[in-house]
Amino acid sequence: AQSVAQPEDQVNVAEGNPLTVKCTYSVSGNPYLFWYVQYPNRGLQFLLKYITGDNLVKGSYGFEAEFNKSQTSFHLKKPSALVSDSALYFCAVREVGNQGGKLIFGQGTELSVKP
Amino acid sequence: GAGVSQTPSNKVTEKGKYVELRCDPISGHTALYWYRQSLGQGPEFLIYFQGTGAADDSGLPNDRFFAVRPEGSVSTLKIQRTERGDSAVYLCASSSPGTYYEQYFGPGTRLTVT
Numbered sequence: 001a002q003s004v005a006q007p008e009d010q011v012n013v014a015e016g017n018p019l020t021v022k023c024t025y026s027v028s029g030n031p032y033l034f035w036y037v038q039y040p041n042r043g044l045q046f047l048l049k050y051i052t053g054d055n056l057v058k059g060s061y062g063f064e065a066e067f068n069k070s071q072t073s074f075h076l077k078k079p080s081a082l083v084s085d086s087a088l089y090f091c092a093v094r095e096v097g098n099q100g101g102k103l104i105f106g107q108g109t110e111l112s113v114k115p
Numbered sequence: 116g117a118g119v120s121q122t123p124s125n126k127v128t129e130k131g132k133y134v135e136l137r138c139d140p141i142s143g144h145t146a147l148y149w150y151r152q153s154l155g156q157g158p159e160f161l162i163y164f165q166g167t168g169a170a171d172d173s174g175l176p177n178d179r180f181f182a183v184r185p186e187g188s189v190s191t192l193k194i195q196r197t198e199r200g201d202s203a204v205y206l207c208a209s210s211s212p213g214t215y216y217e218q219y220f221g222p223g224t225r226l227t228v229t
Contacts (some may be wrong), residue, residue: 095128103150105159
């Protein structure tokens with residue numbers, strides 16, 4: 001069965017410092033991987049995805065993520081955090097070949113960036 | 116362009132009542148998904164439509180839940196005999212096959228069963 005783990009419920013970072021939000025996944029085949037962000041009382045917003053190719057993918061708002069097949073990880077990163085990055089972040093996986101396209105989500109990591 | 120819209124944004128109902136939640140996907144998106152998000156959790160898949168047909172309804176928790184998409188655009192999620200445990204935010208998403216099923220989400224409907 002597919003699954004996603006986000007081991008940290010909360011990540012605290014000072015503004016201007018680099019941030020990392022961790023994600024590991026489990027699928028029986030090759031994965032499509034996604035990061036979404038959720039601001040209070042708003043829907044999920046797509047940040048970035050890994051489909052194939054370069055293991056480092058770049059997305060919206062300066063975020064990037066690194067796909068590591070051997071460690072089955074897809075950690076979200078940003079070189080310099082902003083207070084406005086404070087939000088709830090979700091990692092999601094879909095198995096390649098899954099025609100249904102349903103996403104399996106982690107339980108989320110709350111990112112707090114302090115000035 | 117317009118994103119995914121969902122109505123109502125909030126719905127309060129009494130235990131045992133019937134509710135309908137509506138989703139209007141992005142124009143031209145053939146795939147439509149419903150997810151349920153409980154407090155402190157990630158979204159959980161409920162059902163997926165490709166066109167008018169439900170291609171995967173494996174996430175529907177029981178037969179009180181049903182969804183339709185009669186014309187391949189707007190979808191309605193229907194919940195019969197609501198229970199307090201149904202209280203959650205119901206999210207709708209749509210996607211186009213040309214974008215590797217990148218899903219675009221609506222703002223959700225917060226359902227509270229009292």
